[in-house]
Amino acid sequence: MTANLRPTLRVGFVTGATPDKWARAWRERRRERLELVPVSEDEQVEGVRDGSLDMALVRLPVDTDDLHCIRLYDEVPVVVAGLEHVVGAVDEVTLDDLADEQLVRPHASGWTPTAEQLDWPPMSERDAIETVAAGTGVVVVPMSVARLHQRKDVVSRPVTDLEPTTIALVWLRDRDDDVTQAFVGVVRGRRVTSSR
Structure with a gap:
C-alpha cells in the first residue's frame, strides 16, 4: 500500500x-x-x-x-457573567460598569484591570466561563469565544468602550x-x- x-x-x-x-x-x-x-x-x-x-x-x-x-x-468584546448577575439586566456595559467587578481572566485588548480586579491564577477561557457560571466574578472575552463556550447559566453583553x-x-x-x-x-x- x-x-x-x-x-x-x-x-x-x-x-x-x-x-x-x-x-x-x-x-x-x-x-x-x-x-x-x-x-x-x-x-x-x-x-x-x-x-x-x-x-x-x-x-x-x-x-x-x-x-x-x-x-x-x-471581534466584539463581551463580558460574561453568571445568570443572576446584574449584567443580565442591561443590553450593553462600559468599563466603568465593570470597575468594581472581580475579573477572573485578563482580556487580550490591552486593557489592564487593577490588581484588585484580577487576583486569579491563569486559566483557560472555558475555565473562566465555568468560574463565572458558579457566580464568582466576570470575564471579558471576544464574542466568538463566549459563543463557543455558551452555557445556559451565563449571560454575555457587549462592552461598548473596549477596543475590539x-x-x-x-x-x-x-x-x-x-x-x-x-x-x-x-x-x-x-x-x-x-x-x-
Whole structure:
C-alpha cells in the first residue's frame, strides 16, 4: 500500500477563530492537504516559529518582527457573567460598569484591570466561563469565544468602550512559497484565476 505523499499545509487557529470557510475553499481548489490545529493564545505563534505550523490564525497583538501578518476581522468584546448577575439586566456595559467587578481572566485588548480586579491564577477561557457560571466574578472575552463556550447559566453583553480584538493570519517572513501564497489568496478571497 502506497503512503499518502501529498504535501500538508498545517495551519493553527486560536480559540474562537473560524477557519472553516477558508478550509472548504482550499480543499476545493488545491491538492495539498490542509490540517487545522487548535492552539491557545499563549502558544499561538510558537508553532509558526518552531516550524510545527506553516501558518496560524492568531488573536492580536502578537510580536510580528519575524512574521508576515494580515489582519482579517475584528471581534466584539463581551463580558460574561453568571445568570443572576446584574449584567443580565442591561443590553450593553462600559468599563466603568465593570470597575468594581472581580475579573477572573485578563482580556487580550490591552486593557489592564487593577490588581484588585484580577487576583486569579491563569486559566483557560472555558475555565473562566465555568468560574463565572458558579457566580464568582466576570470575564471579558471576544464574542466568538463566549459563543463557543455558551452555557445556559451565563449571560454575555457587549462592552461598548473596549477596543475590539483582531484575528490575523501570520507566517514566517522567510516562508513565502507558492503554497503559502495560495492560502493567503484563499483568506483574502481571491478567485482561482486571479493573480497575486
